[in-house]
Amino acid sequence: MRRLRLRWANLLLGGALLMPYFLLATVAMSVAVPDSDPFRHPGRQLAAYALALPLVTATALLLPPVRTLESAAARVLCTAPEAEPVPAPADSWAARRRTAAWFTLHLGLGALVSGASLAIPPAAAVLVTLPLSPGLRKLDWGWYGDTAGAALWTAPAAGAALLAALAAAVWGAGALLDRCAPALLGPTPADRLAAAEARAAALAARDRLARELHDSVGHALSAVALQAGAARTVLDSDPAFVRRALAAIEETARRTTGELDAVLGMLRDGEEPSRAPAGPTLAGLDGLLETTRAGGVPVALTASGPAAEILGTLPVLLSREAYRIVQEGLANALRHAGRVPVAVSLALDGPDRPGGPDGSGGSGRPDDRKLVITVENPALPEDGPRRPRRGGGTGLRGIGERAAALGGSAEAGAYDGRWRLTVRLPLRDNR
Incomplete structure (x- = not known):
């Protein structure tokens, strides 16, 4: 459980760091297409997310201290025992490229997990309590089958499955970051x-x-x-x-x-x-x-x-x-x-x-x-x-x-x- 909490915190940190880039991409899309409203269309939100990632990469390439900040976070939140992030700024282009790859991966996965962490727990709570709440059943949730029939009792299992899927996604994404930390934040041949x-x-x-x-x-x-x-x-x-x-x-x-x-x-x-x-x-x-x-x-x-x-x-x-x-x-x-x-x-x-x-x-x-x-x-x-x-x-x-x-x-x-x-x-x- 401790490892899961650390991985979850690391991913949420990545999602928080992506927010300024996401908002900047959203504003740029609104200026370029005045009639668009990314917050009302999931497809446009994904487009803003995709536009934010190149900005993340450029930040890590142009700012050497990014490696220092990410290495400090990885030392605390990444649980791979072989991880050896370098605390010094990236002073070569090889180190900057590796740092940019890590920064993009960290913030990209973090944004997806953060969005899922905001959406899935409330949806799971609704599904778990749906059979026990007449008020919720009166609303149109779009759930499969008749909300008064036997299919109603599959909602709690579906809610639990959503939470399990979220935990599995967090575990997998965190494991990927743990595995990539030594390769991308570790010492380059020049550092060694x-x-x-x-x-x-x-x-x-x-x-x-x-x-x-x-x-x-x-x-x-x-x-x-x-x-x-x-x-x-x-x-x-x-x-x-x-x-x-x-x-x-x-x-x-x-x-x-x-x-x-x-x-x-x-x-x-x-x-x-x-x-x-x-x-x-x-x-x-x-x-x-x-x-x-x-x-x-x-x-x-x-x-x-x-x-x-x-x-x-x-x-x-x-x-x-x-x-x-x-x-x-x-x-x-x-x-x-x-x-x-x-x-x-x-x-x-x-x-x-x-x-x-x-x-x-x-x-x-x-x-x-x-x-x-x-x-x-x-x-x-x-x-x-x-x-x-x-x-x-x-x-x-x-x-x-x-x-x-x-x-x-x-x-x-x-x-x-x-x-x-x-x-x-x-x-x-x-x-």
């Missing part, structure tokens, strides 16, 4: 593509924030643990080293707290980050290396060739991502190898050099150059000799994602007893 792009952008933003948190906080925790462990082992024998380690721990905690506040502030404010949050660049690389050295890890930095001159003039995005890659490479070395010597190398591979690592020269165009970042440390025995592999744990996967976002590549693996991370980033201006 836009929704997929929005979901992809949201997931990409979440991934960027996760990488920022992992790289900054993960490296800080690894460095602090290493520094605290080194300080504990020489607490009595080397107070100066302990003081340096504690100062490095303080500086690491302060810097990481600022980065963490920046990321969490974006989440608290409900922003949808289109780019990674601001962070340190290669200009702060010396501080990162000094913090790592304070934990007793020998770190050597090599900037070969023209790279030494351009590191301070790299695009901000590239410089920031390169800093994070070095940071995560150092964190991986600390986590998996401990206090072993780490070599960090920054170099250019491109037309300014005679050849890249594979011996091939650059193409001669400046924007073909690549910044090559290498982080290398002695491999642990359990690493064993194996072929180079891409990706790995969360940290290496994050490095690969950062490199891929800039059009570069990342490789990590054991080479001749040493663990080597190699990342190549194009120097061209990438968004």
